[in-house]
Amino acid sequence: MTQWYYADRQRRQLGPLPATEIARLFRGGEVDAATLVWRDGMAAWQPLGTMRAELGLDEAPPPTLDFRAAPEPVPAAAAGSPAGVEAIPPVPQVPAHAASGGHAGYTYAAAAATVDADDVVHAGLWRRFAASVLDGFITGIISYALLIPLMLVFGLSMSNLASGGFAETGMSVGFLTLNYAISFGVPALYFAWMHSSSSQASLGKMAVGVKVVRGNGDPVGFGRALLRYVAYLVFAIFTCGVGVLVSGLMVAFTQRKQALHDMLCDTLVVDRYAFTAQPQMQKRGLDTVTVVVLVIFGLLMVLGIIAMVAFIGMLSSMRWH
Structure with missing residues (x-):
């Protein structure tokens, strides 16, 4: 037998x-x-x-x-x-990073083979843009949840303090310092923590089915994930937003779809099944969540433009004395 x-x-x-x-x-x-x-x-x-x-x-x-x-x-x-x-x-045997669990929440088939670089599906511009829209919404909610109580506290304190110029100036500087610390610190900690976690992705990236890895497919550590966001922030601030546009063009046209901060920090944004034991599960093109986000974002942009045009028309029709 x-x-x-x-x-x-x-x-x-x-x-x-x-x-x-x-x-x-x-x-x-x-x-x-x-x-x-x-x-x-x-x-x-x-x-x-x-x-x-x-x-x-x-x-x-x-x-x-x-x-x-x-x-x-x-x-x-x-x-x-x-x-x-x-x-x-x-x-x-499967790759070391896949055998250790790969992407959290997914079970890998035993028969998958080692992934070549040619088998990796890199996240394109639109999937990354949709993830950024979702993450921006999430970090905005967290930031305002912290800022609104802070604004109330500082507003009440300033009204109750003696009306000295130095006191008001000191309170204003203190509030602005905390405001910037929250506005920049919350997204930095959010992305650093999420990208270095077992999911290897922020909530927005998880929604569109992508993750952040090293150039060789290994997971990203907290320090590298934090540096990646800081690099993005520096490019955005010191170029008045031009760096973000350049990064977007680089994602659209470079071979591995890396932005400037990806190249600096040796990171890739890939499909969630890339560098795992199930490379055949990777998806090319746009997923359903990405399409929905892009459609809603486009509609909001159109409505915003229409409202702006209507407001300008209303102002121009008014008689000023």
Whole structure:
């Protein structure tokens, strides 16, 4: 009777088992079509779904099966193997950053192969813009939730203090200092924390299905994520917004779709399944959330322009004395 081996999600080799036992595990949901299997006479481990006929499986394979997985090269026979017995090839390994969990909240199939640079889907301009719109809305809410009580406190304090010029000036400087600290500090801490977390993405990026990684696919640390936002802020402030426009053009036309702050900090914005054990799950083009955000943003822009034109027309029709 032919004996089979299979690899679990921790890449441990289990077996030998008869074909009937492999079929039972499949029907019980303990293994799936992407689970790697091997038997004597096979050159390399193969996804279970490709061996359905031989194993007698009558169910259709789950959609996680990736038939594009290239066959592994036949390894040399292990030293000390008994004569006439074929050595069991090692179970193919996934990248270190994928094996450690990859993108939080997603389970990776065991049969995925190592990702080449050519297989990485980089986030384009519009997905990144939609993520920025969402993140700007989120950080704006957080900032104003802190600033509004601060404004009330400083307003009441200034009205109750002695009406000395130095006191009012001191309170004004103190309020402006806290105002700028919150306005710039909240987004900086938000992006640094989110991009260095297990999700590798801010809430806006998670919504559009992208994440931030190092140039080699490794996760980004807190310090690098903070430096990335500071670099973006510096470009935006000291160029009066021109740096943001230049960064957008670079995302649209560079090969790896890197902005200026990405190049400086050696980071990439890629699809959430990039550099994981499921590269076949990556999506090119625009996702549904991106399209919805862009449509709503466009409508708001059109309404704003119409309102501005109407206001200017109303002012011009008024008679001034």
